[in-house]
Amino acid sequence: MEFKDYYATLGVEPSAGEAEIKTAYRRLARKYHPDVSKEAGAEDKFKAVNEAYEALRDPQKRAAYDQLRAQGYRPGEEFHAPPNFNGGQGFDFEEIFGNGGAGGGFSDFFESLFAGQRGGRARGGPGAGPQPRGDTRAKLAVPLEAVYSGDSVRITVNGKQLDVRVPKGVTPGQVIRLTGQGSNGGNLLLEIEYAAHPQFEVDGHNILYTLQVTPWQAALGTSIGVPTLGGEVELKIPAESDAGRKLRLRGRGLPGTPAGDQIVELEILAPAPTDEAQKKAYRNLAKAFGESV
Missing domain, CATH: 1.10.287.110 (DnaJ domain)
Structure with missing residues (x-):
C-alpha cells in the first residue's frame, strides 16, 4: 500500500x-x-x-x-x-468490522x-480450541444527521451487514449493545462518538454553523437559506450586522431535554472582482466610505 x-x-x-x-x-x-x-x-x-x-x-x-x-x-x-x-x-476494529472500520470508507x-489494534484477547492457533465468549467493545462514529433523526447506520460485523438503530439524541460515550454479534458469540458493545461533519460542529446539544455573507448583505440585511440537520430554513440577517455576530435557530440543534439550538456565526466575505464593472463598484464604495473601517 x-x-x-x-x-x-x-x-x-x-x-x-x-x-x-x-x-x-x-x-x-x-x-x-x-x-x-x-x-x-x-x-x-x-x-x-x-x-x-x-x-x-x-x-x-x-x-x-x-x-x-x-x-x-x-x-x-x-x-x-x-x-x-x-x-x-x-479497540479491535479490524477483527470486528473488517475492511472499512467502524466509520467506514477509509x-x-x-x-x-x-484499525488493526487487538483488544487483548487470546487468538487461537491450530489446535487451540474454542475461545471463551466475552463482550467485545468498539467505537461507532455516527453521522449527526442520524443522531438528529434517530436513523439506522449500516455496519459490517464479522463479514455480515447489520443495521444499527441510533437512538434519537444519543450522546458520545453512550453504548449500544448488539447481543451475540461480538467475537465468539459474545456481545458487541458500540461506544458512540460523533463523526466529523463538513458543515457543523457540536457544543453540547447545540449545533454550530458558520455562514458566509457579503458586506452588503451584512450591512443592509437579508434572508438566506441556511442548512440544518433537519433541512434548509430561512434565516433573517439583521441590517448592520458585524462579522462574528451569532444568530440562533431555536430547536434546530440535537434532540434533548430541552432540545438544542443551531447557532449561526456570521463571517463577512468580500468577493473578488472579476471584471471592470465590479472593480468600478468597489472604487465607488471606497469613495463613499473612505479608507477607515
Missing part, C-alpha cells in the same frame, strides 16, 4: 494547530462535498479529506502518525505498518494504522 501525507491532503504544515486543521478540513469538505461540487473526482477528494481529518483531529492518532512520518516516508512510497504499531486505539493505509 502507499504512504499518505495527511498534512498535504489538507494543505497545512505539520506544525499546524487544531484550529488551523479544522478550518482547512471544513473549507475542503465544503468544496468537494458530493452534493455541492461538480468537479471531476470530487467524491474521492471528499473521502480523502475526511480520512486525513479523522487521522489528525485525534491527538493519539496524530502523535502515532507523526512518529511514522518522521521516519522519512514520502507520499506514494510503498508502506507497511511496523509490527506492534500502536495507532492510539484500544483506505487500506488508514486501516493498517488505526
Whole structure:
C-alpha cells in the first residue's frame, strides 16, 4: 500500500494547530462535498479529506502518525505498518468490522494504522480450541444527521451487514449493545462518538454553523437559506450586522431535554472582482466610505 501525507491532503504544515486543521478540513469538505461540487473526482477528494481529518483531529492518532512520518516516508512510497504499531486505539476494529472500520470508507493505509489494534484477547492457533465468549467493545462514529433523526447506520460485523438503530439524541460515550454479534458469540458493545461533519460542529446539544455573507448583505440585511440537520430554513440577517455576530435557530440543534439550538456565526466575505464593472463598484464604495473601517 502507499504512504499518505495527511498534512498535504489538507494543505497545512505539520506544525499546524487544531484550529488551523479544522478550518482547512471544513473549507475542503465544503468544496468537494458530493452534493455541492461538480468537479471531476470530487467524491474521492471528499473521502480523502475526511480520512486525513479523522487521522489528525485525534491527538493519539496524530502523535502515532507523526512518529511514522518522521521516519522519512514520502507520499506514494510503498508502506507497511511496523509490527506492534500502536495507532492510539484500544479497540479491535479490524477483527470486528473488517475492511472499512467502524466509520467506514477509509483506505487500506488508514486501516493498517488505526484499525488493526487487538483488544487483548487470546487468538487461537491450530489446535487451540474454542475461545471463551466475552463482550467485545468498539467505537461507532455516527453521522449527526442520524443522531438528529434517530436513523439506522449500516455496519459490517464479522463479514455480515447489520443495521444499527441510533437512538434519537444519543450522546458520545453512550453504548449500544448488539447481543451475540461480538467475537465468539459474545456481545458487541458500540461506544458512540460523533463523526466529523463538513458543515457543523457540536457544543453540547447545540449545533454550530458558520455562514458566509457579503458586506452588503451584512450591512443592509437579508434572508438566506441556511442548512440544518433537519433541512434548509430561512434565516433573517439583521441590517448592520458585524462579522462574528451569532444568530440562533431555536430547536434546530440535537434532540434533548430541552432540545438544542443551531447557532449561526456570521463571517463577512468580500468577493473578488472579476471584471471592470465590479472593480468600478468597489472604487465607488471606497469613495463613499473612505479608507477607515
